[in-house]
Amino acid sequence: MRSRRSGTVLLAVVCAAALSAIGADAASRAPARMLVYAQEWSLWPSRTSLPAGKVVVQLWNRGQDAHDLRIRRLRGGHMTGAAQGVAVTESGGISAATWHLAPGHYELYCSMPGHLARGMHTTVIVR
Numbered sequence: 379m380r381s382r383r384s385g386t387v388l389l390a391v392v393c394a395a396a397l398s399a400i401g402a403d404a405a406s407r408a409p410a411r412m413l414v415y416a417q418e419w420s421l422w423p424s425r426t427s428l429p430a431g432k433v434v435v436q437l438w439n440r441g442q443d444a445h446d447l448r449i450r451r452l453r454g455g456h457m458t459g460a461a462q463g464v465a466v467t468e469s470g471g472i473s474a475a476t477w478h479l480a481p482g483h484y485e486l487y488c489s490m491p492g493h494l495a496r497g498m499h500t501t502v503i504v505r
Contacts, residue, residue, distance in 0.1 A: 442469050
C-alpha cells in the first residue's frame, strides 16, 4: 500500500512532465521573428538565418523615403516564386506581416522604383 505522500509526489512528477511537454510543444510552434531596418539604400535584418514555418517580420523605416519589403526564394541565383511582402512604410514607421517560408535561400528587397537597383537587398537562409 502506498502512502498518501508518495501518491502526491507521483502526481506532482506526472504534472510537471505534462506541463514540460506542453511548454516545449507550444514553444516549437511559436513563430520566428525578424526585424528589418530599411534606410536609403540598405536593408539590415536582425538575423540572417530563420527556422522554416511561420515568421513575423517587422520593417522599421529609418530612412527618409518610403520603403517596403519583399521576399523571394532564390534558385540558381535567380528569384523565383510569388513574392510575399510588408506594406509600404513611411519614414519613421514600422509595419509588420506574417510570412510562411519553406527551407531555402531568399532575397529580401525593397520594390520601390529604383531601390533594388541601388543596392537595397540582402539574403536570408531558412532552415
